[in-house]
Each structure stands twice: as C-alpha cells, then as structure tokens.
Amino acid sequence: MSLPADGTYTRTCPLCEAMCGLHVTVADGEVAKIRPNKDDVWSQGFICPKGTQLGALHHDPDRVRTPLVRGDDGELHEASWDEAFRRCAEGLQGLIQEHGIGSVASYIGNPTIHNYSLSRYVAAFAPMSQLPVTYSPGTVDQWPKNVTCLLMFGDMWRFPVPDVDRTNYLMVMGANPHASQGSLLAAPDLLGRFEKIVKRGGEVIVVDPRRTGTCRSASEWMPIRPAGDAALMLAMCQVLFAEDLVDLGAMDGRVNGVDELRAFSAPYTPERVADATGIAADEIRRLARDLAGAERAAVYGRIGLCNQEFGTLASWLVDVLNILTGNFDREGGAMFGNPVAWSLLNLPNPEYANGVEFGRWKSRVRGAPEILGQIPVSCMAEEILTPGEGQLRGLITIAGNPAVSAPRADQVEEALEALEFLVCIDNAVNETTRHADVILPGLSNMEQAHFDEAIWSWAVRSAVKYTPPLFDAGDRPEEWEILLTLAAIVQGADPGDIEVKALDDLFYGGLVAGLAQMPGSPIEGRDAGAIVSASQGVGPARLNDLQLRTGRLGDGFGANPDGLTLDKLKEHPNGLDFGPMVPRLDEVLRTPSGKVELVHEHITNDLPRLDAWLNRDQPGLLLVSRRHVRSNNSWLHNVPGLVSGRDRCTLLIHPDDAKQKGIEDGKPTRITSEVGSIVAPAEVSDEMMPGVVCMPHGWGHDRPGVRQSTARDNAGVCNNFIAPGDFIDVPSGNAAVNGIPVEIAPA
Numbered sequence: 001m002s003l004p005a006d007g008t009y010t011r012t013c014p015l016c017e018a019m020c021g022l023h024v025t026v027a028d029g030e031v032a033k034i035r036p037n038k039d040d041v042w043s044q045g046f047i048c049p050k051g052t053q054l055g056a057l058h059h060d061p062d063r064v065r066t067p068l069v070r071g072d073d074g075e076l077h078e079a080s081w082d083e084a085f086r087r088c089a090e091g092l093q094g095l096i097q098e099h100g101i102g103s104v105a106s107y108i109g110n111p112t113i114h115n116y117s118l119s120r121y122v123a124a125f126a127p128m129s130q131l132p133v134t135y136s137p138g139t140v141d142q143w144p145k146n147v148t149c150l151l152m153f154g155d156m157w158r159f160p161v162p163d164v165d166r167t168n169y170l171m172v173m174g175a176n177p178h179a180s181q182g183s184l185l186a187a188p189d190l191l192g193r194f195e196k197i198v199k200r201g202g203e204v205i206v207v208d209p210r211r212t213g214t215c216r217s218a219s220e221w222m223p224i225r226p227a228g229d230a231a232l233m234l235a236m237c238q239v240l241f242a243e244d245l246v247d248l249g250a251m252d253g254r255v256n257g258v259d260e261l262r263a264f265s266a267p268y269t270p271e272r273v274a275d276a277t278g279i280a281a282d283e284i285r286r287l288a289r290d291l292a293g294a295e296r297a298a299v300y301g302r303i304g305l306c307n308q309e310f311g312t313l314a315s316w317l318v319d320v321l322n323i324l325t326g327n328f329d330r331e332g333g334a335m336f337g338n339p340v341a342w343s344l345l346n347l348p349n350p351e352y353a354n355g356v357e358f359g360r361w362k363s364r365v366r367g368a369p370e371i372l373g374q375i376p377v378s379c380m381a382e383e384i385l386t387p388g389e390g391q392l393r394g395l396i397t398i399a400g401n402p403a404v405s406a407p408r409a410d411q412v413e414e415a416l417e418a419l420e421f422l423v424c425i426d427n428a429v430n431e432t433t434r435h436a437d438v439i440l441p442g443l444s445n446m447e448q449a450h451f452d453e454a455i456w457s458w459a460v461r462s463a464v465k466y467t468p469p470l471f472d473a474g475d476r477p478e479e480w481e482i483l484l485t486l487a488a489i490v491q492g493a494d495p496g497d498i499e500v501k502a503l504d505d506l507f508y509g510g511l512v513a514g515l516a517q518m519p520g521s522p523i524e525g526r527d528a529g530a531i532v533s534a535s536q537g538v539g540p541a542r543l544n545d546l547q548l549r550t551g552r553l554g555d556g557f558g559a560n561p562d563g564l565t566l567d568k569l570k571e572h573p574n575g576l577d578f579g580p581m582v583p584r585l586d587e588v589l590r591t592p593s594g595k596v597e598l599v600h601e602h603i604t605n606d607l608p609r610l611d612a613w614l615n616r617d618q619p620g621l622l623l624v625s626r627r628h629v630r631s632n633n634s635w636l637h638n639v640p641g642l643v644s645g646r647d648r649c650t651l652l653i654h655p656d657d658a659k660q661k662g663i664e665d666g667k668p669t670r671i672t673s674e675v676g677s678i679v680a681p682a683e684v685s686d687e688m689m690p691g692v693v694c695m696p697h698g699w700g701h702d703r704p705g706v707r708q709s710t711a712r713d714n715a716g717v718c719n720n721f722i723a724p725g726d727f728i729d730v731p732s733g734n735a736a737v738n739g740i741p742v743e744i745a746p747a
Contacts, residue, residue, distance in 0.1 A: 031055025109400020154590025174304020178213030249326025296332025465575030649716030
C-alpha cells in the first residue's frame with residue numbers, strides 16, 4: 001500500500017450538500033492540515049469546521065479497516081475477507097432457506113448519498129438481492145417531500161430550491177443552515193448568501209421555534225409552535241385568495257387545482273390558526289402580503305417541516321405558496337437544479353408508469369401502509385421482536401446507525417440484539433454494529449474518489465467537479481464490490497464463485513440498454529453493446545463517466561466530440577461552472593396531465609387531522625431536536641477536534657419554563673415522554689420560545705461494546721429513546737421527532 005507524496009492536493013468535502021472544495025496538505029504520509037480551496041468554482045473558499053477534520057476521520061485509530069466476525073466467545077475478531085463473506089453466506093442463506101427471503105431486510109443509512117460507491121450501487125443491490133423490504137432514515141428525514149414532489153411534479157427526487165442568489169425575499173421554515181448548510185438545497189456558504197439578500201435591501205424571515213444561529217444572518221426571527229407550519233401556510237393561502245393576491249405568473253395555464261385549493265384553504269383564517277401557531281393574525285397577513293408583493297421571493301422548508309406531525313401538508317404548502325405568488329420556475333423564486341450529470345434517482349420509475357398508488361402492502365405487525373416502497377423505520381424493531389410467520393430475523397445495514405437515529409431507539413437496541421444474523425457495512429463499531437455478526441468495512445473518504453451522485457439535482461448553480469482518491473486502499477474491496485457480493489450471497493451464490501466484475505457488467509449493461517430505449521436520451525436508438533464497449537473502467541467510475549457523457553453537456557459517446565467525459569473533467573481539479581439555475585419545468589415535469597398538480601387527495605385527506613389539532617387543547621412543553629455546526633448526525637463524534645469544548649448535548653429551555661419547572665442552568669434535568677425518559681444538563685436560554693425545549697440528535701455513545709473512544713468519553717444521551725415510534729406524519733409514514741409532548745423536572 002503506497003502513501004501519497006508530501007504536498008497539497010485538491011479535494012471535495014463529502015459530508016453534506018455544500019460540497020466544499022478543500023486543499024489537503026500531506027506530510028510524512030499523513031494529513032497535516034486542511035484548508036479551503038479559494039479556486040474551487042463552486043465553494044470559492046468557503047469551508048465549515050467539519051471539513052477541516054476529514055484527516056482525523058481517515059487516521060482515526062478506532063476506524064475498522066479489516067472485517068470483523070463474531071467468534072464462539074461472543075466477541076468480534078478480525079478476519080479475512082474470504083472468511084467474512086463465507087460467514088455472511090452461512091448466516092444469510094441459512095435464514096432464507098429456513099424462513100424465506102422475507103426474513104431478511106436491509107437498512108440503508110444516510111451517509112450512502114455522500115459516498116462514491118454506495119450512492120450509485122444501492123441501485124444495483126436492491127434489484128439484485130431481491131430483498132422485499134428496505135428501511136431507511138428517509139422516513140425520519142425527507143419522506144414527506146418525496147411524497148409531495150411525486151404527486152405535484154411526477155418525480156419523488158426533484159426538489160424545487162430557492163434561487164437564493166437572485167431573490168429579494170426568503171422565508172426559511174424548519175431549516176438551520178448555520179449548523180447544516182443547505183439540506184435538499186446545495187449552496188455553500190448559505191448564511192453568506194442570506195446576508196447578501198439583506199444587504200441588497202431584501203428580507204430573510206426565519207420561522208422556527210428556536211432562535212438558531214441562522215437568525216443572525218436574517219432580518220427577522222418569527223417563533224412558531226412545533227407542528228404549526230401547515231396551519232400557518234394554509235392561513236397565508238387564505239389571505240392570498242381573500243385579498244386577490246394570487247398571481248401565477250408564468251405558471252398560468254400550467255397548474256391544475258387552483259380553485260380546489262381556494263376552497264380547501266378558505267376555513268383557515270389567520271384568526272383561526274393564531275393561537276395554535278403562536279403567531280398573531282396580523283403577522284400572518286403581513287407574511288402573506290410581503291411574500292406576494294416582493295419582486296422575487298421564495299419559501300424554503302426543510303427537516304423541521306418534514307419530521308413533524310403534519311410533514312406532508314407542510315412540505316406541500318411550501319411549493320403551493322411559491323406557485324400561488326408567481327415565484328415558481330423563475331429567477332429569484334423556487335427552481336429546479338440543472339445538473340450536468342444525471343442521477344440514478346431521477347430515472348423514470350416503472351412502478352409509477354400508470355399513476356401513483358400508496359399502500360400496496362402493509363407491515364406485518366402494525367399494518368402500516370407502504371409509502372414509496374417503504375414503511376416507517378420505527379416498524380423495524382417490532383417486525384424483529386414480534387414472533388410469527390414473516391418475522392424479520394436477519395438484517396443488512398449499509399452505513400447506518402438506527403440504534404441512535406431511529407425513534408424508540410431503546411426498542412431498536414433490543415431488536416438488534418434479538419436478530420439471528422446481522423451484517424453491517426460500516427467503518428465503526430458503534431451502537432448498531434456492536435450487535436453485528438459480521439462487519440464489512442468500507443473505505444475512508446480519503447481512499448476513494450468523490451463526485452456527488454444526486455446532490456447536483458438540487459444545486460443553485462450548474463457546476464461539476466471530480467476528486468480522485470488520495471490514499472491507496474491496497475487490495476481492500478470498495479463498497480460497490482461489497483454490495484454486489486452481498487447481493488449474490490442473498491441469492492444463494494457461493495462466495496468463492498462470485499465474479500464481481502460480471503455482476504457489474506450485468507448492472508451496467510442493463511442500465512445502458514435502458515437508456516438506449518429511453519425517449520429523449522442522448523443515446524436513444526444507439527447500439528447498447530457498442531456503448532458498453534466504448535465505456536471505460538469498472539464500478540462507480542464507469543457509471544460516473546456514463547452519467548456525464550449522456551448528460552446535457554456530455555459527448556454522447558461520439559455524438560458531440562467536444563462534450564464532457566470523466567477524463568476531460570479530471571483536467572479541471574477546481575471544477576467547472578456552467579451558470580445559475582434556469583427555468584426548466586417542462587423538462588422535469590412527469591405528471592400524467594403534463595401540468596403541476598396543486599391538489600391531490602392523498603395530501604388533502606389529511607386536513608381533518610389538522611383541524612382536530614387546531615381544535616384540541618395544546619399540551620404543555622414540546623420537544624424538538626437540533627444539530628450543531630461541529631456535528632453531523634452521529635458520524636463525527638469520534639473526532640476529538642469536533643467534540644472538544646463545552647458539552648453540546650444539553651436541554652435548551654426558555655428562562656420562564658425553567659423557573660416554572662424549577663430547572664437550574666447546568667443541572668441534570670429529566671425529560672420524560674410517553675415512552676421513556678432521559679437525563680441531560682439544562683441550558684437555560686431565551687433562544688428557545690416559551691413552551692418548547694430542545695435536545696440534539698445523534699448522541700448516546702455509552703453502550704457496552706462501542707469501540708469509539710472519543711465518542712464514549714463524550715457520550716451524551718440519545719433523544720430518540722423518548723421518541724414514540726407510532727407518532728408519525730400519516731400521509732408519508734415519516735416519524736414525528738419534532739413536537740413531542742414531554743414533562744421536565746430536576747433529576
């Protein structure tokens with residue numbers, strides 16, 4: 001295994017949508033420092049604290065580099081790759097032979113979208129393994145947005161994003177770019193962009209129960225009670241219609257359902273929703289009028305809207321408001337990204353060729369309906385723990401940590417321990433993988449290439465860049481090879497007989513054949529075999545090249561000789577920028593009607609549930625979650641440079657609530673929900689609105705067997721221990737981990 005020569009290298013940070021450019025300095029075979037790349041065409045010298053610590057991730061002494069297999073003594077021991085795959089075959093095939101393939105499921109974690117191999121090859125693993133059920137943190141994160149985008153635009157992965165560089169008015173709901181940059185919005189230095197809006201005379205309104213760090217770059221903070229977002233936006237719609245402020249602009253004639261929406265929103269007057277939302281009626285009217293009156297405006301909503309009680313309604317209404325005010329598919333409004341390389345996620349899904357259908361099957365125990373191929377991740381534990389025909393007995397986790405990230409985390413822990421066989425593709429022995437029978441480690445971020453597969457689809461500029469591997473991984477397999485091997489094992493193959501390249505050729509050849517038959521494809525009608533022969537490399541690099549060459553600026557495999565290829569892109573280590581977003585609704589829209597569907601009964605059928613919420617007595621304290629700028633879910637808590645300093649796993653509580661409950665700053669405080677309780681130190685602060693308390697997510701690293709020394713020393717507590725598994729947004733099945741009723745008392 002060779003080490004890179006001393007010097008400075010250009011890379012891209014793979015941790016989030018910001019995709020910041022880095023200069024990585026190597027000395028004596030190790031990362032000495034990481035600084036921002038000012039020549040990066042995309043990030044232009046911006047970087048956050050997390051990006052500076054990628055070297056620590058690579059050199060982490062606790063990182064798993066060799067497969068671990070559980071021995072007869074019950075402990076995890078290092079093993080060869082052959083031994084590890086052989087053990088996978090014994091365990092998985094034994095379960096499937098005895099109980100059927102439905103006894104095994106997969107869990108695909110959040111980091112997959114940021115990984116060069118996993119982001120492309122989960123698309124191969126799913127059909128090749130034929131595992132019938134997949135769980136993911138998508139049903140704790142963005143599933144409501146997937147639902148509404150599919151129903152409105154015909155594509156569950158096309159997310160309209162605010163054109164922050166050209167807008168004059170931005171309403172930010174349930175998002176905190178100060179901690180996470182953009183989310184389902186790719187734009188580095190988003191706070192700097194907000195400040196430029198204000199500097200040029202515009203407004204940035206942050207609607208959130210907490211006065212987050214983002215508010216310092218905004219013009220106004222408007223506190224709102226958790227779960228009140230849908231009611232607020234429906235009231236804004238009512239004002240727009242009542243005051244004749246609806247103006248579709250260029251969307252006139254391209255939208256169905258305007259009259260129906262007028263009728264649906266009519267009962268939601270500002271006066272009716274004011275008490276429940278905590279926002280006065282005159283303030284709601286001001287928001288609606290200012291949004292309609294701005295020259296260029298956009299509403300942006302993110303995770304705080306998705307993982308709450310009315311996530312689908314709230315996610316839907318963000319796009320509704322943009323459309324009703326003429327701020328959709330236009331400069332300065334909400335627009336679709338214009339990627340240079342297409343994403344596998346955006347290929348037409350044959351399952352929806354004849355329209356969208358939900359509830360095609362239901363979970364065995366709870367009877368939860370399938371939504372977009374998944375059921376709530378909170379169902380996973382009960383499917384493992386409940387005996388009977390169809391019981392889940394085996395699990396493959398792919399870069400995920402549900403023992404921390406899923407609701408009822410205590411129950412998830414119990415379920416993972418009860419599994420008959422658990423395989424984890426992961427680089428750490430964490431809260432989930434400590435239960436594994438086999439751990440198959442992937443490569444570090446420095447040992448593999450990087451080119452974001454999906455994120456450019458919701459980027460504010462049409463840019464593109466590629467990062468080669470920095471450190472040599474030796475003969476260790478890459479994640480795509482691990483996935484293809486596991487898929488073959490699930491289908492009964494002997495590990496010694498599996499030819500990964502043949503499986504890769506099968507996947508790639510099928511993809512090319514589909515593109516050659518796809519109307520409008522740059523290789524439509526071409527000979528698929530000839531395209532495959534003209535392709536270079538294997539694995540994700542070959543796919544990456546295909547996505548570029550058959551993209552809108554690609555060479556089309558000879559049809560446009562001056563077009564892009566992966567080799568040509570490699571000649572531009574700082575990337576290429578092809579300008580801002582452009583109106584492209586006609587390219588994106590895939591609804592059967594050919595129009596944006598403003599109203600769909602799957603969404604509006606949830607309005608009676610919102611009515612009941614408006615009419616019921618509001619509970620006392622409500623718990624919401626948060627992220628810190630030096631954290632990224634549970635991934636980075638083993639990096640000393642990111643967890644040093646003051647304790648960040650604290651309960652934020654308003655001074656008035658603290659006084660009423662007898663809570664003292666810094667003192668242990670017990671937080672109790674209907675399913676359990678945790679103890680954390682209190683942090684009394686007026687950044688919380690009264691009636692709402694806040695805990696960070698992704699902590700709780702003190703479990704026996706966890707081999708992450710720094711994380712264990714900074715364990716914190718897991719807020720998902722008190723998140724009810726059945727508290728969900730009904731139309732999407734997404735977990736409601738914001739707005740949980742809790743009781744607070746000194747511990």
